[in-house]
Amino acid sequence: MSENKTPRRDFIKLATMTLGGVGAASLAIPFITSMNPGKDTLALASTEIDLSPLKEGQSLTVIWRGKPVFIKHRTQKEITEAKNTDLNDLIDIEDDADRVQNDKWLVVLGVCTHLGCVPLGQKTSDIKGEYGGWFCPCHGSHYDTSGRIRKGPAPKNLPVPPYVFLNESRIKIG
Amino acid sequence: MRGLFILALSLLSLNTFAAGSKIDIPKYDWSWKGFFGTYDRASAQRGLKVYREVCAGCHSMDLIAYRNLADLGFSEAHIKAIAAEYLIPDGPNDEGEMFEREAIPSDRFANPYPNVQAARAANNGAYPPDLSLIVKARPKGADYLKALLLGYVEAPADKEVPEGQYYNKYMDGNLIAMPSPLSEGIVDYDDGTEATMDQMATDVTTFLAWAAEPSLEDRKRIGLKVILFLFVLLVLAYISKQQIWRDIK
């Protein structure tokens, strides 16, 4: 008698256990996703900046996702310097054209790629390093007017955050 | 059966008995009631307009951000435009000064007063409560709110109404410091709906109900799935139990 009953018995038990397992696993989803950034945090994940008050040669530091972003209104001289650099002189080879959307505006993350210090060079009075861009005082990394690493221990160029120009003088970072 | 269950539940939530209010609040029909109810978007959008043009002069909604309006079907551009109509305090800037700027979608609704004291001072000492949670913060929430908005009637002859107070048949004690906020046609609806008292009261209550419980629709949708799932699991577990216990006894 048990011969022909056993399979059905096992099937129901197996189905119960499987469904119970699926339920328990689905229950984990809301708990785990609750640890992701909340809607309020995500709403601050992109920042819009009005560039119109920034005159040629001036820089602006804005905070984006808790990190400083350098926005530089480059002078013609700085643009030319960045454009005319021999790529073979670079540590982390990248053309200036790949780093800007509009030659006048350089937007980079202001975090040194060595150990995460914030480089100097935003204020007119700051030391800008040997290449006229930024200088990291922690371990002496020099960045050029395209935010590329030229000298010192940092391995990479200052990263470019994702951004779009909403119009001539307004950008949205993130 | 469901009615019986709700009755048992409300018996369990004995603290409702303590409310002790003897005023009968009418029951209205709301779009978000029931198992599948959702907020009537058009009504809530009109309600936002009522709030902005009538309530927002005195009542803050400091838990709601402009970005939340996307829930009600507003486009991103529309939300930006709405936010930009308000100035909110910010700062300090690089010179150490506080300043005002146009609101952006991630900002909370602009507050009509800089602080509670200012709000009291401007309203004869009565603080106009924040409306973010008002529907959940009052017994009978939405029904009470709509009734209150429509409850301004002539005071009975024997009731003395002091200066700065108004008679409302649904307010506890019948005296309220807020003058009747609505009047026929006080709002000009964009969608051409006629702005009757009842319409405006319904709309603004719908908007405030959404503001108090924006997760209601998600909740009901997920709840249905969870309960159905548990029922199926119960059936399987019951058959398993019968099979396991078959040989016992």
Added chain:
Amino acid sequence: MSSNDPQGYKKTLNSPYTGFKGWIDSRLPLVRMMEAEYLKFPVPKSLNYFWSFGGIAMFCLIGLILTGIFLGFHYKPSADEAFDSVERIMRDVNFGWLIRYLHANLVSFFFIATFIHIFRALYFGSYKAPRELVYLFGLTMFVLMMGTAFLGYTLPWGQMSYWGATVITNLFSAIPFVGDAILKLLLGDFNVGDSTINRFYVLHWLLAFAIVGLVVFHVITLHMTGSNNPTGSEPQSWDETVSFHPYVTIKDLNATIFFFIILAFVLFYYPNILGHSDNYIRANPMVTPAHIVPEWYFLPFYAILRAIPDKLGGVLAMFGSIAALGLLPWLDTSKVRSCLFRPVWRICVLLFAINFLVLMYMGGKPAEGIYVLISRIGTAYWFLFIFVLAPLVGFLETPRQPLSITNYLQSKKA
């Protein structure tokens, strides 16, 4: 074991398992413990669904701790931030509303399960020898549960949180001479404030884990004596028992799913029905709500508190009502456990349960007129039941001869 061969003694402890199971088990005897206590553990086969509520309560506790941990990731225990951080959980944290509503409603269902569990212990005499310690650990957990629930209810920092905390902590000022000093020590301030919410948060966690610790003792003591059953008779042979798994596990699973369907219904469609609307108003130390009402599960004890016209007396009666329950194993003089065979005591226990519900109703009413009178009668019955009826009925009543488990099951079939 041979006394001159210590290795031989150790060998008797060697695991019967092989492979990885054996490797673990001969170092940490978890596998054989689980098998002995949760797989093969013999349980009377006459258990009814009342016996599932201990397991249900345990699932509620696990759920509360789990939701509590994830709420703790976002909650901020300070007077300025608490209310807003809870609203942030409700609005901005992914599924935050679900986790918070679960936490809030699970408490209520934890209490429902516990009340039924305690009623079962009273009705079927589970508190009587040799299970006194099981019962006492259980009652201690119940007290800690109430403490944890009270502390937790202050955390959202709404009006009812604030004023509930104010009223209940003020009970301590009833203690003669040192009351005010204790109150100050408890609050870390002169009234309920920022320091209070901070420490209440820590204590809320601490007590929750203390309950988990006591669960372990509750279960160890239970497994020493074995489960009681509706007859109150101990199993006389293996035939009268079933193994814990799969017989009890599948039964408890059924009961748990059914219980959680009801929970899900409340959680997803009426999540605030067991709460108070005033708690959606930010705490305001300058304005007291018209009626301060504790959560529903405290109402019977709140009724006892208010039934006594004296402040200290009320506090003593309230705490005493639970402490007195702890004396029941020794005050009940009957040799028979189960109410099935004790006609008079059965009425007393059922009246006690009804009285509990009546007190619950009275606790939600304003303390005036007829409500106070009924509360007093209810309070009197509570203590009468424990101190007079338990010894007296046990002594005077002629119980029926308890059926054996086998005969009981046969008579149920017939």
